[in-house]
Amino acid sequence: MNILGFRIDIELKEKLENNIDNEVKTVENVAEFIEALKERRYECVLVEEAQLPADTLINIIKKIEEFQKKAVIIVLGQSSNLKVVAGSIKAGAYDYILKPLETDEIIKIIEKSVKDHKLMAERVDKNKNTGERLIGQTKEIVEVYKKIGKVAISRVPVLIVGEKGTGKKSVATSIHQFSDAAKKPFISINCTSFQNSLLERRLFGYEKGAFEGAIFSQAGDLEKANGGTLHLGNIEFLNLDIQSKLLYLLQEKEFFRMGGADPIKTDIRVIATTSANLEEAILNGTFIEELYHKLKVLEINIPPLRERKDDIPFIIDKYLVECNAELNKAVKGVSKPAIKKIMRYDWPxxxxxxxxxxxxxxxxxxxxxxxxxxxxxxxxxxxxxKRKGDIQDWILADWIEGEISAFQATGKGAYYSNIISKVEKELIRQVLEITSGKRVETAEILGITRNTLRTKMSNYELE
Incomplete structure (x- = not known):
């Protein structure tokens, strides 16, 4: 096997050379590396990340692709993030090996990669937003990064599975951002946020007269997202009628508006996310099996936080910055006893x-x-x-305790009106975001009149 290595360590080089079937050439600088790529054909090219900037690493992979179209490209890295890992895979790397790892294990991976390599030659836009909400450096989250890079190159539906709070929407967003449709629309809908009748209107749109109150025709999100990506969160909450219409869309690449007679063609990628067991839902008759298999062609499973606890300090560092800015505080870190408590907790x-x-x-x-x-x-x-029950109840209880403590410290009264107004304002803001600012839909979801909504938006400066 002819191998070209860029900055690989001596131990790895020597162990590769110990196999008489291997011919190994290593270089230390970019200029020599480019020249080596031009000189001859290699079966495998190894690149040591070694703190290379993400854009430099990706450009090196692109150069390898240019001169060594049949070579397996493997990146060896120690500290990684989504941009580095997914960007490397999408740029053409076959694998990203997260170190530290025993040299013998690295060699096994290299040999297997060369044996059953399937190169990807997609180019990556170095200026893309990289979905930095996905945080971590453990091998578990790096595997997710690699999957994102692999699935981003196609338009096939994707099913993302994970427990609540694992970041399924962030993965969906990242797939879109790394895809060639990144400049096209990305529309995200939480299927639990609408009654099914409203959800159907939102998705498929409707023609004038389709139902009482439809005084004009309205395009749905399937039309608005044409050429881009539609993310359906908590897809298990779709009723069977909408599921069948979604299945028709995936099979025929067309759909009908509510009350419409003419099919509408669309080029849209569907990314579905769920924390439910869809196979169990199929057995219970609440989910269409054919739709499940259509969505499951490409599947990404996100590990729960308890299985990648070494990522917790990185996540804390990220959110310290965000929360300090939001709360106008200047907290610099977490004490050792507190971090021990945090690391022992399983984070359901x-x-x-x-x-x-x-x-x-x-x-x-x-x-x-x-x-x-x-x-x-x-x-x-x-x-x-009082904290028994869902984790959302615990979080709400902790937040209210914090608010009460803050009021006690400042001597402020009127706990009820202050806390309820904060909750109400955030609820209205989020529903407005879900409906893209449509007040009729927002009032309908909230169960209040449009006049009441208008007054509250004015009071909370949500205009």
């Missing part, structure tokens, strides 16, 4: 729960560092009776 609500815990702790923190007493009680292992 995953990254979402961790973010909320950090936000709550920053709100309560009186100094520069989060202390044990600043952490939510469930993290400390003190889960009172």
């Amino acid at each position: 609500g995953n990254v979402t729960e961790l973010k909320n815990a950090i936000k709550s702790a920053i709100a309560l923190c009186r100094g520069n560092s989060i202390l044990v007493e600043d952490l939510p009680s469930n993290v400390l292992g003190n889960r009172p009776v």
Whole structure:
């Protein structure tokens, strides 16, 4: 096997050379590397990331693709993020090996890669937004990064599976951002946010007179997302009628508006996310098996946070910056006793729960560092009776405790009106975001009149 290595360590080179079937050439600088690529054909090209900037690494892979179209490209890296890993895979790397790893294991991976390599020659736009909400450096999250790079190159539907709070929407967003349709629309719909009648209108649009109150025709999100990506969150909540229409869309690449007689062609990629067991839903008769298999052609499973706890410090660093800015605080870190508590907790609500815990702790923190007493009680292992139930209930309880503590510290009263107004404002803001600012739909979802909505939007400065 002819191997070209860029900055690979001596031990790896020597072990590769010990196999008499291998011929190994290594270079240390970019100029020599480019010349070596031009000189002869190689079966495998190894690139040591070695703190290379992401754009430089990707450009090197593109050069390898230019001169060595049949070579297997493998990147060896130690500290990685989504942009580096997914960008490398999409640019043409066959694999990204996360070090530290025993040299013998690396050689096994190289040999297997050369044996059953399937090169990808897609180019990557170095200026793309990289979905930095996906945070971590463990091998589990790196595998997710690699999957994103692999599935981004096609238009086939994707099913993303993971527990609540693992970042399924962030993965969907990243797939779109790394795809060739990145400049096209990305529309995300949470299927739990609408009654099914409203959801059908939102997705497929409707013709004038399709139902009472349809005084004009309206394009749906399937038309608005043409050429781009439609993300359907919590797809298990779709009723069977909408599921069958979605299946028809995936099979025929066309759909009908509500009340419409003419099919509308569309070029759209569907990315579905779920935290449910869809196979069980099929057995229960609540999910169409054919739709499941259509969506499952490409599947990404996101590991829960408890299986990648070494990523927790990186996630905390990220959210410290965000929450400090939001709460106008200057908390610099987490004390050692507090981080021990955080690392021992299993985080059933995953990254979402961790973010909320950090936000709550920053709100309560009186100094520069989060202390044990600043952490939510469930993290400390003190889960009172009122916290039994869903993780969302615990988070809400912790937030209210934090608000009450803040009021007590400042001497402010009127707990009820202050806390309820904050909740109401955020609820209205999120529903407005879901409906893209459509007040009729927003009022209908909230169960209030348009006049009441208008008044509240004015009071909360949500115009």
